[in-house]
Amino acid sequence: MKYDKNHALIESSIPGLPPPRRGKVRDIYDTGEHLLLVASDRISAFDVVMPSGIPDKGKVLTALSMFWFDFMKWLPNHTVTADVNQFPAPAKACAKDLAGRSILVLKVKTIPVECVARGYLVGSGWKEYQTSGRVCGLPLRPNYVQADKLDQAIFTPAYKAEQGEHDENISFARVVELVGADVAAKLRELTLKVYTTAADYAATRGVIIADTKFEFGFDSKGQVILIDEVLTPDSSRFWPAEQYRTGGNPPSLDKQFVRDYLESINFNKQPPAPELPADVVARTREKYVQALEQLTGKGLA
DSSP, X not given: OEEOTTSOEEEOOOTTSOOOXXXXXXXXXXXXXXXXXXXXXXOEETTEEOSSOOTTHHHHHHHHHHHHHHHTTTSOBSEEEOOGGGSOHHHXXXXXXXXXXXXXXXXXXXXXXXXXXXXXOOHHHHHHHHHHSEETTEEOOSOOOTTOEEEEEEEOOEEOOOTTSOOEEOOHHHHHHHHOHXXXXXXXXXXXXXXXXXXXXXXXXXXXXEEEEEEEEEOTTSOEEEESOOXXXXXXXXXXXGXXXXXXXXXXXXXXXXXXXXXXXXXXXXXXXXXXXXXXXXXXXXXXXXXXXXXXXXXXX
């Protein structure tokens, strides 16, 4: 295991298992029957992985994903177990490093569409709306301001890019071309249902979920199931309700803090990324842990 000076897990290794496929955050091990997802403490911004990790970030992502998988019991997902004592023997030997940040999951056929739900007009959606009155090709009424709540949540899919490339916003018609009309309709339905269900719950905890993205796959029976991470500070925009305001970017409990820092130093959004200052690392960790505590009522184990 490779940790940085802040004791953030930057890279995992499990003797006895094949080398993992490394994503921006997760290391994915093939255990034969299943996959083992290890959430590192790496953080990416603008699709570039930072050299600095955020301590305990992977544990926050895993705890929140498991919370939401359980919360959305009506929707099948890829989880087998997050109990390291039930992992294959090579992984159990690394239990101390893997506990709290790893999930054993089913092998599925991933659907190559990032399923994005937007409930508020912010980020790239706000920029597009200013120039065209649309978001990902969907026409919106006039007179929205930045960070306004949309009259209704919208489905704005993207084509899932390989690591190091930017996801590409696509139309619903393009989703139909990629996966067929029935699956496309199912993705839109599930995306908006999971988002609105989560947003309604989060509101009772004082958190606004402005937008989020999901991934889906086909299980062995061809059923569409929820996979990857769910409603985490990496995949979502969380705003503390008491600090919400329109006309700008509200304070957030997610990686926007890192994006704002990089914008302030005019980062060119190309690798290599700069080291993050210690105060940015510490403040980002605080935001991730706050999101976990506020949404679940529980801190890190």
